Amino acid sequence: MSEHPRILQTVIDATDVRRTAEFYRELFGLEYRAGDEPREGEEDVEWLVLRGREGGHGLAFQHADELKRTTWPDPEVPMQIHLDTSVPDAEALERQRQRAEALGATVILDRTDDPEEPLYVFADPEGHPFCIFVG
Incomplete structure (x- = not known):
């Protein structure tokens, strides 16, 4: 136990x-x-x-009857919580970006040019942020 x-x-x-x-x-x-x-x-x-x-x-x-969509990176309405997810390589990252957008996500930050940790930050259809990065 x-x-x-x-x-x-x-x-x-x-x-x-x-x-x-x-x-x-x-x-x-x-x-x-x-x-x-x-x-x-x-x-x-x-x-x-x-x-x-x-x-x-x-x-x-x-x-929830009402949600305030995060304004991140502007701190007026902070993220409060978000999901971090990973994929094995840049090719998988791009494939998952396409899937996420097709499902209704919006890219709110594209950091795919970062050589140490390429990533996308998305907002789901309700506005909740989540990340997919190579790791």
């Missing part, structure tokens, strides 16, 4: 819980927790959970 708690999931606020969950499900190849799958005639969803296919870190989404 560990003396430390295990991080189960990161919870992300969303005005449209299903849309935001679908974005991350597609981007990271996650699966819905049993019972959280989309249903025909579904109304507003308050809470959903995605799990890693091989027991990895999960993401959960909870409804």
